[in-house]
Amino acid sequence: MKIGVIGSGAMGTGIAQVAAEAGHTVVVYDKYPKAIEKAAGNLTKVLYNLAAKGKRSIESVESLLGRIQFTTDFEDLGGAELAIEAVVEDLSVKKEVFSALEALLGPEAILATNTSSLSVTSIAASCEHSSRVLGIHFFNPAPLMQLVEIVPALQTAPECVEEAKKMITAWKKVPVIAKDTPGFIVNRVARPFYGEALRILEEGLADIATIDWAMKAIGGFRMGPFELMDYIGHDVNYTVTETVFREFFYDPRYKPSFSQKRLVDAGFLGRKSGRGFYDYGEKAVNPEPQKDENMGREIVWRIVCMLINEAADALYLNVASREDIDLAMTKGVNYPKGLLAWADEYGIQLCVNALDRLHGEYLEDRYRCSPLLRKMGRTGRRFYDRES
Ligand SMILES: NC(=O)c1ccc[n+]([C@@H]2O[C@H](COP(=O)([O-])OP(=O)(O)OC[C@H]3O[C@@H](n4cnc5c(N)ncnc54)[C@H](O)[C@@H]3O)[C@@H](O)[C@H]2O)c1
Numbered sequence: 001m002k003i004g005v006i007g008s009g010a011m012g013t014g015i016a017q018v019a020a021e022a023g024h025t026v027v028v029y030d031k032y033p034k035a036i037e038k039a040a041g042n043l044t045k046v047l048y049n050l051a052a053k054g055k056r057s058i059e060s061v062e063s064l065l066g067r068i069q070f071t072t073d074f075e076d077l078g079g080a081e082l083a084i085e086a087v088v089e090d091l092s093v094k095k096e097v098f099s100a101l102e103a104l105l106g107p108e109a110i111l112a113t114n115t116s117s118l119s120v121t122s123i124a125a126s127c128e129h130s131s132r133v134l135g136i137h138f139f140n141p142a143p144l145m146q147l148v149e150i151v152p153a154l155q156t157a158p159e160c161v162e163e164a165k166k167m168i169t170a171w172k173k174v175p176v177i178a179k180d181t182p183g184f185i186v187n188r189v190a191r192p193f194y195g196e197a198l199r200i201l202e203e204g205l206a207d208i209a210t211i212d213w214a215m216k217a218i219g220g221f222r223m224g225p226f227e228l229m230d231y232i233g234h235d236v237n238y239t240v241t242e243t244v245f246r247e248f249f250y251d252p253r254y255k256p257s258f259s260q261k262r263l264v265d266a267g268f269l270g271r272k273s274g275r276g277f278y279d280y281g282e283k284a285v286n287p288e289p290q291k292d293e294n295m296g297r298e299i300v301w302r303i304v305c306m307l308i309n310e311a312a313d314a315l316y317l318n319v320a321s322r323e324d325i326d327l328a329m330t331k332g333v334n335y336p337k338g339l340l341a342w343a344d345e346y347g348i349q350l351c352v353n354a355l356d357r358l359h360g361e362y363l364e365d366r367y368r369c370s371p372l373l374r375k376m377g378r379t380g381r382r383f384y385d386r387e388s
Helices: 010-021 033-052 058-066 091-105 120-124 158-170 191-202 208-218 225-232 234-247 258-266 293-316 322-332 339-346 348-362 371-379
Strands: 002-006 025-029 068-071 082-085 110-113 133-138 147-152 174-177
Touching: 002 010, 002 091, 010 025, 010 033, 010 058, 010 068, 010 082, 010 133, 025 033, 033 058, 033 068, 058 068, 082 091, 091 110, 091 120, 110 158, 120 133, 133 158, 147 158, 147 322, 158 174, 174 322, 191 208, 191 225, 191 234, 191 258, 191 293, 208 225, 208 293, 225 234, 234 258, 293 322, 293 339, 293 348, 293 371, 322 339, 339 348, 348 371
Parallel strands: 002 025, 002 082, 025 068, 082 110, 110 133, 147 174
Antiparallel strands: 133 147
16 A cells, blocks of 8 residues: 655654555655655664664665655655645645645545644645545654544544554554544643643742652653653643643633743753753753652642543543543553543542642632533542443
């Protein structure tokens, strides 16, 4: 099968590698010769480095690269049965790409977008045969991250979703189905991991090192929120928060933080710029955590309850199934447990009480409890039956 990838940035190159790894012939197209040159060079270097470290054979590298064609000629995408678009996150650019793709590939091909934050439905609206358009959202780096969110547009035909799901499974990835709502599953449900940590910091309840320590040592997360924001880059992370906030018609639950905005204003973007919440300079002295177990448990409890509330609300609003919400957070952002399973373990009524306490204290809509969580707490139900 021939797969077309449009856009040769970090995501496009990663997706091309995944598709070629699954045995497909892949054509990667970019409008800019410099970008395509860089992508081909980077992928070749990474793969040969893996071979040098003994992590894969030279033969497998050569055959993989032999299946990928890098091009700036749009016509080379002709004959692709599936095209995955990974160009810049700009609706008008994406719409243009989709109408050109439809004209080239005809009504039978599946046209997918890797957008993180735009409406798949509005991208599909640029096509005449919009029933073959959907979101196939990979995570960065695509060759390593297992999760793929499949996002049907309002116009997408169910059989197209099934085809995409089958294909992604065959590519050895874990597909979940997400409704076309802002942030899909992961970028919506994960917001409080950053937002509530920032709020605790801004209130002066704990410092960054203590919050990060608590979330790792007590919460079991692989990275603390501040380390992770520094790693992702504040420009990227802040933009996602801002977009989700705006797309949710300014729901206060997703309100961005000034502390993070100021880092972006200053150009302190995290690891990539040498400074974010932490200093990455050679002689940097970073703060030590206060390893106070009680305080740590409070921090984890508050942030995880907010995450559980977000997951429950996504289920309540039919963004995805219970299993897919939990899979998305464990496979997409490596959470130690699925949030709905975690709610069962904590006790749902206790989560409701924690949220109500916060709401009572701050009188902010940010802390409103999801109706589903409240109802389940009241009726003593669990997300998963004890025997399942
Ligand atoms: N970076 C991430 O962590 C991440 C994760 C998931 C999804 N995404 C989404 O994937 C998409 C690409 O992200 P990225 O990080 O790879 O971006 P990037 O900026 O690294 O790459 C975008 C590429 O698109 C090319 N391009 C721009 N306009 C084009 C056009 N009209 N035709 C063809 N190519 C064009 C650019 O030359 C560039 O090479 C975006 O929609 C983004 O939201 C990004």
